[in-house]
Amino acid sequence: MARRSHEDWVALIQQQSASGLTITAFCRLHKLSISGFYARKADIAKMSIPTGALFVKATLASPTAMATQAQLPVPEQTIFFQHQSGIWTFPSTLPASYLLEMIKGLQAC
DSSP states (O other), X not given: OOOOOHHXXXXXXXXXXXXXXXXXXXXXXXXXXXXXXXXXXXXXXXHHSOTTOOOOEEEEEOHHHXXXXXXXXXXXXXXXXXXXXXXXXXXXXXXXXXXXXXXXXXXXX
């Protein structure tokens, strides 16, 4: 049997995802090595992540700890993102969709 190309593996991974089958069931059906499938899937996922697009470090700090450091009034709970451009703070009540857009924007920096 001929070796599969990168494009063949991308197509297989997409087929598995769309099939609704588990990876194990899909691999058995197509006579694929399960460990090989996982390895190729991981390799392809790594290749699709642009350099520098890693997650930023996020921590949730208590208001008293931050108030003593910065001497600024802090809401009851604050979300802090540490990024190469600085520390970004957001209230914990901020909608998750807004935070997601901020993270995407920071990844592009």
